[in-house]
Amino acid sequence: MAREKGTKETAKKNQTGDDPPKGGFSSQKKSPKVCGTNYPLSIAFIVVNEFCERFSYYGMKAVLTLYFLNFLHWDENLSTTIYHAFSGLCYFTPVIGALIADTWLGKFKTIIYLSIVYVIGHVIKSVGAIPTVGNQVVHVILSMLGLALIALGTGGIKPCVAAFGGDQFEEEHAQERSKFFSVFYLAINAGSLISTFVTPVLRGDVKCFGGDCYALAFGVPAALMVIALVVFIAGSGMYKKTPPRGNILLEVCQCIAFAITNRLKNHSKQIPKREHWLDWASEKYSKQLINEIKMVTRVLFLFIPLPMFWALFDQQGSRWTLQATKMNADFGGIVFQPDQMQFLNPLLILIFIPIFDLGVYPLINMCRFNFTPIRKMATGMILAGLAFAAAAIVDIKINETTMPSPVPKESFIQVLNLANDSIHVKIQGQDLFHQPIGAFQDPAEYSKLMLNGAQQNLGFELQSQGSVSTFYHTVQEKSVYSLIVYKSEGNLSSHLIADMETKPAKGLMAVRFINALDQDVNVTIGREQIISVNKNYSVSDYTTLERGKYNVQCKTEAKEVTLDLGLLDFGASYTIVINNTSANTIGAWKTEDIMANNVHIAWQLPQYLLISAGEVMFSITGLAFSYSQAPVSMKSVLQAGWLLTVAFGNVIVLIVAQAAPLEQWAEFVLFACLLFAVCIIFSVMGYFYISVDPEDLTEKEEEKEMPSNGNVISLVPQKTKL
Template identity: 95%
Template sequence: MNAFQKNKSKETLFTFIPAGDDPPRGDFSSRKKSPKLCGTNYPLSIAFIVVNEFCERFSYYGMKAVLTLYFLNFLHWDENLSTTMYHAFSGLCYFTPVLGALIADTWLGKFKTIIYLSIVYVIGHVIKSVGAIPTVGNQVIHVVLSMLGLALIAFGTGGIKPCVAAFGGDQFEEEHAKERSKFFSVFYLAINAGSLISTFVTPVLRGDVKCFGGDCYALAFGVPAALMVIALVVFIAGSGMYKKTPPRGNILLEVCQCIAFAIRNRLKNRSKQIPKREHWLDWASEKYSKQLINEIKMVTRVLFLFIPLPMFWALFDQQGSRWTLQATRMNADFGGIVFQPDQMQFVNPLLILIFIPIFDFGLYPLINMCRFNFTPIRKMATGMILAGLAFAAAAIVEVKVNETTMPLPVPKESFIQVVNLANDSIQVKIQGQDLFQQPIGAFQDPAEYSKLMLNGAQQNFVFDLQSPGSVSTFYHTVQEKSVYSLIVYKSEGNLSSHLIADMETKPAKGLSAVRFINALDQDVNVTIGKEQIISVNKNYGVSDYTTLERGKYNVQCKAEAKEFTLSLGLLDFGASYTIVITNTSSNTIEARKIEDILANDVHIAWQLPQYVLISAGEVMFSITGLAFSYSQAPVSMKSVLQAGWLLTVAFGNVIVLIVAQAAPLEQWAEFVLFACLLFAVCIIFSIMGYYYISVDPEDLTEEEEKKEMPSNGNVISLAPQKTKL
């Protein structure tokens, strides 16, 4: 398998090269040969290209790793809109390579295209970083700057995508094909190294470094911007050593023009008495050569096989959106080392680097030894199945994660719990409701929330409270779609109550939330976190919620002239706590902790199986698909198939944003839906692949094509090169 075949879906190692996949040799012969790396046939110029690619990939994947959480926590969009915008950006990054190829091959050439679009790329990063500074303008300004920056980044990264690798290949002499092949392997390693390091580092810059009073998104975007500047500087530094080929026209444009002419000509002559032609593309024969038409026929057969492929990418690219959001609701503590939820994305490039040699030198040879014909179509279908299983695993994890979340009340519905701070057991009855049948013990952790039904948007309820020797009645107003705690306590020997609003959803970003109830008869000041002082009024006053990083906390509580240290214990990931400050029998005070919303008890390591499955699926699907499509096209049409391959990634992202907006489902159900869709598409793809006849385009002569091409456009009798896949 050559280096062209070892690429992954996120990158292409091909340019849209017209009329042959190598530049004209004459373009090189008249130029001075570039200097070589010590004692080798490798041009020194490729070192600049490899470093450029590493920095550019660090820049792209580093920015993208924190993008979903930026939408969610900085711009305050909901999960569906955040997912939609993430995949809209990803899709745009895979539509723009077509524009980059047109610019490079018809106007500027690869070198100038890389330079100019890299400048656009840098400007986009700078705008994106500035838009992440909280003090720059209002929310509208932040959104405008973010969208403008992302649009420029998409045009920059997509525009140079089809140029950089091929420009590196251009640096080698024709007699050094072996070295050129190894260069592409090194190039691919640079891609994955940049992706691996950046997806681990930038979440740390976002979450562990604090600026402007919160997560430092400006730094998390600023470092990738600096790496892109370095990429541009390094690339320009090697300018004097590069071999630069002039633009020669774009075969992709010619293919589109040929297809458009065939369609127009067919429609124009539909009513005329003209002999039927064997294939609809034959209607272009008045203007285009027979060879070009036959080559396009071969390509369209493969492009037809590409139709089901976007569904794989619809699942694959959700690692940076839905799976990252899932990780925010999980326990990320690895024995004292806490992972950021967006850091889990680094697992994919790490596994890819591990799986490629295992598959190439272990799994595939073992399968061949078993005499099983593991064809490219079967490998790709297996990759689809593995990706579907990954989403089935993600759905199971999601169900377990949801066990610790608060149910969302619907209209005419609220949730309520009772916190008994009296010294005796109490009985609570709500008129018109069948709740709290059992007595509630003193300072007993409340049971789970109970559902309270309303007859409108709000309703006044009568609460009857009873304890030994005391009966009281209170009226409280309840709003629909809200969550409450009924605080019951003794006041002058009688029962009394407050109805307080609780946190309705888990704290964002895996933080914990805490509030204080002061059961003392004097005001208190509580110092928590980084010198944060919370004032709580006496006689069961309630503070607002404060969000904190997960950890064990001791707080200083000052009541009048006395100061006490209170241990809160562990405030865990995603939990919401009520801390009751009360007296003890020994004239001191203590903190009693109530967990209102359960902590994230599903460990983030449970995401590893889904990452393993989808990474194995990527190796089988993506690398095999690239090699297969490259092998099935004539030399002059390989660029067209690479354009088609990139567009399958773009359309896959379009599928996700459509589902996210058009069919809002519970997250586990959405995962199951995507898995089922991919399994169904896998069956369709397998059937299409069964009837696909593989050919070796290099062995086809123009005369053979004329003889062997039937009316349906399929090559059917060119053995021994053809096999059924």
């Protein structure tokens, strides 16, 4: 309904919710209470709904980056870009949800209708992950359409659910309402905890259509969203349903525009100065509306630095997950999926919330330190910055196992001696190998080979037992090679083969085979993958497989044997030489060309501890703070403003990642430094922020009359530093 201006009756209606009901919903209805408490029973349905919805959202999102990498075959940068674009869209759409709720349908109907859109998006996303449904283009179209509908659904209901839960409490039960937000956040993280642990298992451990089962990993969250919708509807009869109050946001924008134009129009006139720029709208708009807008704009101004926190926080699902793919995830026989590490955040939140509420905060109060919401949020920023500093240290350690990248006019080379005797290797114009290389001796580190140009034909001198042979091979710059030395008809010979230049992606390992036999061989490895390798030192292509212990079937024309390759570890590249042993049997010699991931994934725990503690202090405090500082008519709008900070945080990630392509550790340090700088700005802004109680403001409004000259008498709120 249209909002009335300038009357005491309207002010009372807006505060108490006694507007005439729309759509048959009475705002006066009181929900039954949980026995012996002031908690409405209806919040149980809201909390369960939130648990299921968050399971749905975070479960889908946990596997999203690897879905882009493995199923749609996008590279890491594109996968990160789309991931954060989707995350940002999920937090831009709350504005749409708030508008629909406040101006048209009300919170209850908005939650129901947009939840239906949400379910449809999940179903489309799941169908798009079935390999047999269409081609690559169809998969991309269905995936993007599904993600768009999910973003509209989850974002649209996001500002409504929290505010709808707060609406269930009577105004005199503010303490219970404050505790509700902690319970609400517990439900969010309980759903996130279970889903981020379960859906990676459904993806990686359950196989369908010959690979990871992304259709199931997306299908289960879809089913949970259906349950969320059913549970929410089941509590319909108990809810206190506040009807929509008209197009508040449009009225706010019109009021602001009028204040600005009126101020500019009268800039040169001798009119008494007004204390606030919004007071220039007093000729047309009510004093109550102006003061409510003052409250909202002051809070939104305080929100300006906050996106930087979310820019760091949301990288758990992108950059931190990609970091986990480069680490050793073996916990004594139990192997974690890289995307499974995200479950640490909700788990730690569930642990930290009672610790902070029952231990840390009371202890700080006992020390007579005024730990205000602003100070809590600033502390949360500092902890998040430290988390990224820890992530940078981990990334530096990870880089020690990666293959160095050759620069122009440079290549790397190693020697695999498959002859029976030690050899001396000299390369034209360069002295790289000072010691003789033993037969079947594991090569040392790659040696740096300098070239005169983009490519060069180099002479390789091989010496063994007094005989010297020289072979010429063409070497390309910025490449990695293995020189295979062997005996053919009693004489030394050689091949120069290209090696893998970077670590296998996604935590997989890579293996290739050299056939040193005098007959062709077929090697069966993994899920019945058959690799054919011709005789006389031919080399197969690389095959990427999951980490594990492998026994391969090696079949020649004459015999078939089983070869034990042992453990092929995370992120390593192996060359397996199939040869005849001294006992005239077929054997295998394994070399590790690229080192396995030797930094354990448990080293991510400190960064998760820090960012989770930061989230408790920043996010829960900010959620309750934005609700407490909102006029009753604009709570959903201000909640949407809070959520917009998350959206802009994801935009910051896109800008930094695209505008400043840095090594990953350097990017982590950059984000940490940016957050520390923003924390200082936010702390200064918070020092000058004055807390306002919306109820006190309305009561004071009723006692004051608008002066006849149209000037506003300022209301001085309780000056409490936050």
